[in-house]
Amino acid sequence: MRRPFAFGTRAGLAGLAAATAALAGCDIPEPGGDGGDGTATGQPTRTVTRTEPAPQLPPEPQPAGVVDACPYLPTADAERANGQGVSEVRTSAEKPHPTCFFYRPDGEVQLTTQVFTGEPDVATGIVNRAAPIDTSNPTEQPAGWSGGYLSGDDGAVYAVSKQGTAVVVTTNQSQSVKARTVATDVIATLGL
CATH class of the missing domain: 3.40.1000.10 (Mog1/PsbP, alpha/beta/alpha sandwich)
Incomplete structure (x- = not known):
């Protein structure tokens, strides 16, 4: 049986911190799908994946x-x-x-x-x-x-x-x- 989520425990605080960090980079539309004045925002949501850049390789060696x-x-x-x-x-x-x-x-x-x-x-x-x-x-x-x-x-x-x-x-x-x-x-x- 799963235990209820408790904010007063270390596990609960760690879970809350992880959830907050995960949501920090997300584009979340306003409730109701509008810009607050009743008109649609037209902003699509997107997911961005960051990867390490490829290393800068030296050029192929040439005989000198x-x-x-x-x-x-x-x-x-x-x-x-x-x-x-x-x-x-x-x-x-x-x-x-x-x-x-x-x-x-x-x-x-x-x-x-x-x-x-x-x-x-x-x-x-x-x-x-x-x-x-x-x-x-x-x-x-x-x-x-x-x-x-x-x-x-x-x-x-x-x-x-x-x-x-x-x-x-x-x-x-x-x-x-x-x-x-x-x-x-x-x-x-x-x-x-």
Whole structure:
């Protein structure tokens, strides 16, 4: 049996406060549906839902200049994991971890590695941009990381985040396991 609502109790006061707060943002028409002078107000009621704004994501990384090697993924490891020779390595201008672009002998990019450190919602947004939740396969590898992967004829992507860090690897190979191997190597090398 339900107890009657009592204003003198803490529960009653808390209930009254919650009800008042819930009604505070509502548009409630005047009794009788008019503006107080007998004419219709014509003001429709509406419900407003407030959501958090999407995080401002940094632009997609772009290669800036040719370097001897990626600072966190040796060229030999990139060749081994992706199964192709590397003719050139370029990096972006981001700090502290630039994005690394590994090129094939024909001048096409075969592998990219992006590492972001910053706000957790931005890290998650970068992962979702690379491997959208609605279309990618979920992953939680390595342990403590989460994200998604996609693969197809044009290549594969493996993107994971943990707190404020995101690691995104793209490859021209259709097997996502190659991108996952590189992501795991990068995370281990940087101690993330």
